[in-house]
């Protein structure tokens with residue numbers, strides 16, 4: 001670790017860099033069609049790091065949407081440690097007047113994406129800057145990846161895992177030190193279609209009401225969530241996620257609806273896959289069919305993301321623990337989560353991965369905030385972890 005205090009990041013530097021990052025709109029365009037995407041912010045971060053002497057590449061994942069990669073070269077043939085944060089944000093229509101004009105109030109800074117995940121990008125940039133300026137000898141490389149599309153379908157981290165060799169990775173997402181996340185739920189987006197039979201509103205003997213049948217599916221899903229999924233959570237990862245998301249059905253007031261379509265988001269615990277949840281839903285269908293013989297439905301998986309779990313993290317956790325002791329005077333707290341992150345993608349590709357992050361709130365909603373000092377802490381923890389891991 002650099003002992004010279006001029007090589008440490010200050011609170012003012014965090015505020016200044018975060019202010020610039022938040023002002024660059026980088027709304028994820030596949031989720032929000034008016035979003036600008038990540039090109040402009042990738043260019044800004046790349047230029048900032050190039051000025052600090054880092055080797056920078058903008059790697060296009062899809063047209064106009066690059067991952068920003070910066071490498072701090074080590075001197076030997078040691079491992080490559082990846083620091084991963086995402087450069088995209090969700091939309092901001094509920095607070096459009098101020099979302100892109102960050103402000104500081106006391107210990108906190110407010111703005112769109114300020115903690116999710118621009119503080120992660122800023123902390124990693126400042127950590128690499130400090131290390132580059134200090135000239136500290138590392139035997140392996142640090143690869144900073146500010147990836148696209150995390151708020152949508154995670155194509156940025158998928159591209160990174162496919163095209164780069166890494167020996168370990170630290171994901172930065174909103175959390176709170178000294179928590180280190182080593183496990184979390186997976187999830188799926190499932191579409192359930194219930195088929196009825198269209199008929200004139202005055203011919204009940206001919207019609208089958210798809211919406212009434214769907215109502216029964218929803219009621220039973222909700223009951224199963226209460227009795228089984230929520231009641232038997234994984235001790236580390238919380239109650240299994242379940243909520244309905246979208247619903248469509250029917251054509252007009254005068255006709256029996258021939259179709260009803262429900263979208264749900266549903267979680268999976270470590271050791272499970274979405275096939276477990278599909279089986280649960282098929283059981284509901286079978287029960288409804290006993291009562292309503294003309295019930296007909298099908299399930300389509302729209303997206304499946306595996307839980308985050310795995311092995312091989314011991315050297316990284318040891319490096320992080322020494323860093324946390326040095327910076328915060330305490331050991332790390334090894335925890336699970338109920339939310340999904342790109343950590344699952346990197347770990348599944350064989351890269352031992354853990355997650356840490358700064359403290360904040362109001363994620364994906366108005367007045368998103370980050371605790372400024374917690375970003376300074378992450379910078380210091382990252383620097384110390386990198387030195388410990390690559391010495």
Ligand SMILES: [Zn+2]
Nearest residue numbers: 116117150173
């Ligand atoms: Zn995030």
